[in-house]
Amino acid sequence: MPQAEFDADEPRWSECAEAPAAGRRLAVAQALRALLPADCVLSGDNELRPYECDGLSVFRQQPMLVALPRTETELRAVLLECRQLGVPVVARGAGTGLSGGAMPHASGVLLSLARFDRILEINAPARIARVQPGVRNLAVSEAAAAHGLFYAPDPSSQIACSIGGNVAENSGGVHCLKYGLTLHNVLGLRGYTIDGELMELGGRTLDAPGLDLLALCVGSEGLLLVVTEVILKLLPKPELAQVVMASFDDVGKAGEAVAAIIAAGIVPSGLEMMDRKAAAAVEPFVHAGYDLSAAAILLAESDGTPDEVREEVAAMERVLHAAGATAIEVSRSEAERLRFWSGRKNAFPAAGRISPDYYCMDGTIPRKSLGQVLKAIEQMEHKYDLKCMNVFHAGDGNLHPLILFDANCEGAWERADRFGADILELCVQLGGTITGEHGVGVEKLNSMCVQFSPAERAAFFAVKRAFDPPGLLNPGKAIPTLARCAEYGRMHVRHGRLAHPDLPRF
Amino acid sequence: MDRMDSALQNLRGRVIEANAAKTPLRLRGAGSKDFYGERCDGTLLDMRGYRGVVDYEPSELVITARCGTSLSEVESLLARHQQFLAFEPPAFAADPTIGGIIACGLSGPRRCQAGAARDFVLGAALLCADGQLLHFGGKVIKNVAGFDVARLLCGSLGILGAITEVSLKVLPLPRAEQTLRFEMTADAALESFNRWAGQPLPISATGWCNGQAWLRLSGAPSALRAARTRLGGELLDAAPADEWWRGLRHQTHAFFREAHTLWRLSLPSTAAPLAGAGPQLIEWGGALRWCASDLPAAELRGLATAAGGTALHWRGGEAGQRFHPLAPTLLAIHRRLKARFDPHRIFNPGRLIADL
Numbered sequence: 124m125p126q127a128e129f130d131a132d133e134p135r136w137s138e139c140a141e142a143p144a145a146g147r148r149l150a151v152a153q154a155l156r157a158l159l160p161a162d163c164v165l166s167g168d169n170e171l172r173p174y175e176c177d178g179l180s181v182f183r184q185q186p187m188l189v190a191l192p193r194t195e196t197e198l199r200a201v202l203l204e205c206r207q208l209g210v211p212v213v214a215r216g217a218g219t220g221l222s223g224g225a226m227p228h229a230s231g232v233l234l235s236l237a238r239f240d241r242i243l244e245i246n247a248p249a250r251i252a253r254v255q256p257g258v259r260n261l262a263v264s265e266a267a268a269a270h271g272l273f274y275a276p277d278p279s280s281q282i283a284c285s286i287g288g289n290v291a292e293n294s295g296g297v298h299c300l301k302y303g304l305t306l307h308n309v310l311g312l313r314g315y316t317i318d319g320e321l322m323e324l325g326g327r328t329l330d331a332p333g334l335d336l337l338a339l340c341v342g343s344e345g346l347l348l349v350v351t352e353v354i355l356k357l358l359p360k361p362e363l364a365q366v367v368m369a370s371f372d373d374v375g376k377a378g379e380a381v382a383a384i385i386a387a388g389i390v391p392s393g394l395e396m397m398d399r400k401a402a403a404a405v406e407p408f409v410h411a412g413y414d415l416s417a418a419a420i421l422l423a424e425s426d427g428t429p430d431e432v433r434e435e436v437a438a439m440e441r442v443l444h445a446a447g448a449t450a451i452e453v454s455r456s457e458a459e460r461l462r463f464w465s466g467r468k469n470a471f472p473a474a475g476r477i478s479p480d481y482y483c484m485d486g487t488i489p490r491k492s493l494g495q496v497l498k499a500i501e502q503m504e505h506k507y508d509l510k511c512m513n514v515f516h517a518g519d520g521n522l523h524p525l526i527l528f529d530a531n532c533e534g535a536w537e538r539a540d541r542f543g544a545d546i547l548e549l550c551v552q553l554g555g556t557i558t559g560e561h562g563v564g565v566e567k568l569n570s571m572c573v574q575f576s577p578a579e580r581a582a583f584f585a586v587k588r589a590f591d592p593p594g595l596l597n598p599g600k601a602i603p604t605l606a607r608c609a610e611y612g613r614m615h616v617r618h619g620r621l622a623h624p625d626l627p628r629f
Numbered sequence: 630m631d632r633m634d635s636a637l638q639n640l641r642g643r644v645i646e647a648n649a650a651k652t653p654l655r656l657r658g659a660g661s662k663d664f665y666g667e668r669c670d671g672t673l674l675d676m677r678g679y680r681g682v683v684d685y686e687p688s689e690l691v692i693t694a695r696c697g698t699s700l701s702e703v704e705s706l707l708a709r710h711q712q713f714l715a716f717e718p719p720a721f722a723a724d725p726t727i728g729g730i731i732a733c734g735l736s737g738p739r740r741c742q743a744g745a746a747r748d749f750v751l752g753a754a755l756l757c758a759d760g761q762l763l764h765f766g767g768k769v770i771k772n773v774a775g776f777d778v779a780r781l782l783c784g785s786l787g788i789l790g791a792i793t794e795v796s797l798k799v800l801p802l803p804r805a806e807q808t809l810r811f812e813m814t815a816d817a818a819l820e821s822f823n824r825w826a827g828q829p830l831p832i833s834a835t836g837w838c839n840g841q842a843w844l845r846l847s848g849a850p851s852a853l854r855a856a857r858t859r860l861g862g863e864l865l866d867a868a869p870a871d872e873w874w875r876g877l878r879h880q881t882h883a884f885f886r887e888a889h890t891l892w893r894l895s896l897p898s899t900a901a902p903l904a905g906a907g908p909q910l911i912e913w914g915g916a917l918r919w920c921a922s923d924l925p926a927a928e929l930r931g932l933a934t935a936a937g938g939t940a941l942h943w944r945g946g947e948a949g950q951r952f953h954p955l956a957p958t959l960l961a962i963h964r965r966l967k968a969r970f971d972p973h974r975i976f977n978p979g980r981l982i983a984d985l
C-alpha cells in the first residue's frame with residue numbers, strides 16, 4: 124500500500140488551522156439550524172471559546188461551529204449534512220483528552236456528545252451497562268454499586284471524562300493491570316459513520332462474526348465513527364482491597380521491585396510508582412502521608428476475599444523487602460487505602476499547582492527498562508533545562524513524565540516539546556511505544572513517524588478510508604502524512620539524530 | 630542470514646509471486662482448523678517453516694513467537710516459568726501453530742473470565758500482498774499508537790495478509806484449581822452461572838451438559854476454600870476434572886464426538902435454553918451454546934437471532950454458509966478493507982466471507 128496515494132487524498136484543511144471561506148460559517152450554520160433546535164448550534168465567538176482545546180491546552184483552535192445534537196436522528200442528520208457540504212467533523216466528549224484529539228478545525232464542526240448523557244440500562248443479572256457516550260466514567264460505577272458491581276477502567280480523570288472519550292482513546296486506569304483497558308471492558312458499540320451508516324459492533328454476546336471491527340474502533344480517536352451507545356461489562360466488586368505502600372532510596376531498585384512482584388506470579392490490581400518530585404508535589408495538596416525522603420514510592424494493591432488479600436499482601440511485602448524497600452506501610456481501612464491512592468490520582472493537578480504549565484507524556488516501555496528510562500530523563504532535565512516529575516502505571520510500564528514549564532517564558536514550550544519527543548523516541552528504541560493510553564491526537568503525529576514505517580501508516584489510512592471514504596471525521600489527527608514525516612525527518616537530520624526515518628523497515 | 634530469515638524470505642517470495650500472478654493462496658499452519666470457516670481454494674502456503682519463540686521474558690508477561698511455532702512448544706516454555714496462555718486456545722486433534730491460533734481467534738473454557746484470544750494480542754507482524762512486512766501494536770501491554778490492526782488480525786482467518794509473528798500477553802498460572810459439580814437442569818445452570826458471575830467468586834470456567842453443571846475455581850487456596858463453602862457442590866479429583874475441561878477445550882468430550890452436525894451459538898449469557906435445537910452443551914457462563922442439531926440452517930439462525938445472538942455452522946451437516954451473515958453496513962467495511970489490503974484477493978479468498 125503506497126502511502127503517497129493517501130497523501131494526495133488528504134484534504135487541504137487537514138492541518139486544522141485553515142480558516143473557512145467567507146460566508147461559509149453562516150451557510151453551514153443555517154443548514155444545521157434547519158436540522159437542530161436553535162440552542163443546539165453555537166456560532167458566536169463567546170460560545171465557541173470553551174471548545175477551542177481539550178486537556179492539552181497548548182494546542183488551540185476555535186471551531187467554525189459547534190453542534191450539540193440530542194438524539195441519534197439529529198446526530199445522523201448533522202453528519203450527513205457535513206458530508207454533503209464537505210465539512211470536517213470532530214467529535215468531543217468531556218474534553219479531558221491529553222493529546223489534542225478533540226481539538227477543533229477552524230473550518231469544521233465540533234460535534235459535542237454532551238447531551239448524550241443517559242445511562243440507558245443497568246442489567247445486573249447480565250452484568251452489563253448500556254450507556255450513551257456522554258456519560259461520565261465514574262457515573263457508571265456509581266449506578267452499578269447498588270448491585271455490588273463496578274466498571275473497571277478508572278482513568279484518573281474519571282469524575283469528568285466521558286465513556287465516548289474512553290472508547291475513542293482506549294483509556295486505562297490504575298486497575299487495568301488486572302482488569303484490562305477499555306477494550307477489554309466494552310462488549311458492544313453503536314455509532315454512525317460520516318455517511319450516516321449505522322454501525323453495530325459486538326453487543327451482548329462475547330463474540331460476533333466477521334472481522335473484529337469492535338477492537339479496531341476502540342482507540343480509533345474519533346477517526347472512524349461517532350459512537351452513540353456503548354455496552355459495558357460490569358464486574359462484581361471485590362470484597363476487600365488493600366494497598367501496600369513501599370519506599371525506595373533508588374528509582375532503579377523500585378523498578379526492579381516491580382519486575383520482582385510480577386516474576387513472583389502476583390498480578391496486583393494496581394501497581395503504581397511516583398518519584399520523589401511527584402510525591403513532594405502532591406503531599407502538601409492531599410496529605411496522603413507519603414515518605415518524602417524516598418527516591419521512589421510504589422503503591423501495590425491487592426483485592427479479593429479477605430484471606431486471599433491477606434496472603435497476597437504478605438507475599439508482596441516479602442518481595443518488596445527483598446527488593447530493598449526502606450519502609451512499607453499497609454492500608455488498614457478503606458479510608459486509608461483511598462488516601463494512599465489520592466496522591467497518585469491527583470498528580471496532574473498537583474503539577475499544575477507547582478508549575479504554571481506542565482506537559483504530560485505517555486510512553487510505554489518494557490518494565491525492565493524503568494530504571495534506565497528514569498536515569499535518561501534525569502539527564503534530559505539538564506539538557507533542556509526543565510524539571511520533570513514522574514508518575515507511572517509501573518505494572519504495565521506506562522510512564523507519565525510531567526515536564527514542568529512556563530509557557531510565558533520565551534522558548535520554554537519548544538524545549539518542553541522537544542524534551543517530550545526525546546522521551547518518546549527513547550521509548551520506541553527500548554521496544555516500547557509513544558502512547559500507552561492518551562492517544563496520538565495532534566500531539567504525537569511526529570512521533571508516529573518514528574514508530575511506524577510509511578507502509579504501516581498507509582495501512583492506517585486504508586483503515587480510515589474503509590470507514591470514512593471522504594476523510595471528514597477528525598482529519599489530520601492520529602496518522603501523519605508522508606509529507607509531514609518527511610519534514611520531521613529533515614528537521615531531525617538537522618539535529619543530527621535520526622537519519623532516514625521514512626525508509627521502510629523491510 | 631540464518632535459517633529462520635530464509636524461511637521468511639521464502640514466504641515473502643511466494644506471496645509476491647502469487648500477487649503478481651493474481652493466484653490465490655491458502656494459508657495453513659498445522660491444519661487443525663481446516664474444517665473451520667467457509668470453503669477456500671488456493672495453492673497451499675505452509676506457514677510452519679517460519680517458527681520459533683523470538684522473545685520471552687517472564688517478568689514482562691509477554692511472549693513473541695513466529696507464526697509457525699507450535700502451541701506445545703509455547704505452552705511448555707511458559708509452563709517452565711509457571712505461566713500460560715490464559716485464553717486456552719483449542720488444539721483439537723493436532724498441535725496447532727501460533728499463527729493459526731491467532732488467525733482463527735478461538736478461545737477455550739477460560740474465555741469468560743480471562744478474556745478471548747484477541748484480548749491477549751499485543752502485537753503482530755503482517756506480510757502484505759505486495760511483500761511488505763508491517764508491524765502493528767508491540768510488545769508492551771498498553772499501546773494506543775495507531776489503529777489496533779494487530780487485534781483486527783485476530784480472527785481474520787488470514788484474509789488481510791499472512792500473520793508472521795505475534796506478541797501475546799501471558800499470565801501466571803493460578804496457584805490452585807478445583808472443580809465442583811452440580812446436578813442441575815440447563816435452566817438452573819444458566820440462572821446459577823449468571824448469579825455467581827455477579828458475585829466476587831474465583832470462577833474461571835463453567836460448563837453444562839447432560840444434567841450436570843461443572844464449575845472450575847482458580848486462584849489462591851484460601852479463596853478457593855471460601856468459594857467452596859459458599860457454593861457447595863461435589864468436589865472432584867484433579868484428574869477427571871482436568872480431563873473434563875480438556876474435553877471442552879479441545880472438543881474431545883463425547884458430546885462433540887457424537888454430534889453429526891455441530892452449531893456454535895454465541896448468545897447473551899442470560900438467554901433461556903434453546904428449545905427444540907437438539908442436545909446442547911453450554912459454556913462461558915451461558916454465552917456459548919453448542920447444539921448438535923440437524924435443524925435447517927435458517928431455523929437455527931432464526932433461533933439465535935431471536936435470542937439476541939448469532940449462529941455459526943461449526944462442522945458436519947449440509948454444505949452452505951458457515952458464518953452468520955453480516956449486516957450490509959458492516960459487510961461494506963469488510964469489502965473496503967479487503968480491497969485495500971489484498972486487492973487481488975490472493976489471501977484465503979472466501980474463507981471468512983464467501984466472495985471476499
Ligand SMILES: Cc1cc2nc3c(=O)[nH]c(=O)nc-3n(C[C@H](O)[C@H](O)[C@H](O)COP(=O)(O)OP(=O)(O)OC[C@H]3O[C@@H](n4cnc5c(N)ncnc54)[C@H](O)[C@@H]3O)c2cc1C
Nearest residue numbers: 216217218219220224279285287288289291294295345350
Ligand atoms: C487530570 C487528567 C487525568 C487523566 N488520567 C488519565 C488516565 O489515568 N488514564 C487515561 O487513559 N487517560 C487519562 N486522561 C486522559 C483523558 O481523560 C482520557 O483520554 C479520556 O478518555 C478522554 O475522555 P473525554 O470524554 O474527555 O474525551 P475528549 O477529550 O472529549 O475526546 C477524546 C477523543 O475522543 C474522541 N471522541 C469523544 N467522544 C467520542 C464519540 N462519542 N465518538 C467518537 N469519538 C469520540 C474525540 O474526537 C477525541 O479524539 C487524563 C486526563 C486528565 C486531564
